[in-house]
Amino acid sequence: MDVDGVLTDGGVWWGPNGEEWKRFCFADIMGVSLAQRAGLQLALISGESSPLVDRYAEKMHIRHVVKGCRDKATAVRDFATSVGVDLSEICYMGDDINDLPAMQIAGYCAAPSNAVREVLARVDFIAKGLGGNGAVRELMDAILAARGLHALEVISRA
Numbered sequence: 695m696d697v698d699g700v701l702t703d704g705g706v707w708w709g710p711n712g713e714e715w716k717r718f719c720f721a722d723i724m725g726v727s728l729a730q731r732a733g734l735q736l737a738l739i740s741g742e743s744s745p746l747v748d749r750y751a752e753k754m755h756i757r758h759v760v761k762g763c764r765d766k767a768t769a770v771r772d773f774a775t776s777v778g779v780d781l782s783e784i785c786y787m788g789d790d791i792n793d794l795p796a797m798q799i800a801g802y803c804a805a806p807s808n809a810v811r812e813v814l815a816r817v818d819f820i821a822k823g824l825g826g827n828g829a830v831r832e833l834m835d836a837i838l839a840a841r842g843l844h845a846l847e848v849i850s851r852a
Contacts, residue, residue, distance in 0.1 A: 695830065696766075697740040697747050699789035700806060703826030716746050717826060725831030726754050732838055732848050737773045739766050741792055766796035787833055789813060789825050804833045 698704055701722055707715040729736060737758035740747050744761070751759045758776065760769040766788075774781050782801035786793070789809035797803035797816060804819035806829035814820060819836060821829035835845060 695787040699825040721828040722830035725834035728845050728848050729834045735777045739769045770796045
């Protein structure tokens with residue numbers, strides 16, 4: 695999945711000393727955790743090179759991270775190869791036009807409700823939530839449900 699606009703609300707705060715802050719949603723954090731507990735492999739593919747992406751990946755134990763990415767389709771292909779799945783088994787969530795090449799090759803694609811019009815017109819799943827405000831959790835719950843799982847079942851197995 696993309697990071698800014700999907701896991702975050704797309705905003706960035708710059709402090710007076712050059713620090714950069716991004717806001718992540720705990721509902722989305724739980725959705726990522728549930729997906730991992732259910733055995734899904736996750737990747738973060740970001741056009742930005744922010745160290746906050748690394749921090750999020752470390753906290754969430756996400757091993758597949760591509761930052762500063764200008765070719766998200768190649769990043770998705772590389773991820774599929776590294777985890778040994780076909781592109782048809784990949785779900786990609788993005789919110790802006792730079793995500794479209796990855797969405798075109800993924801078997802299933804999703805977006806938060808506030809994604810740009812061009813993305814919303816091409817996705818299989820539109821979350822009711824906004825980016826950084828539960829959209830990822832909605833997608834993860836839908837994927838689990840499609841596998842016959844419920845979040846309570848997944849959490850109780852851990």
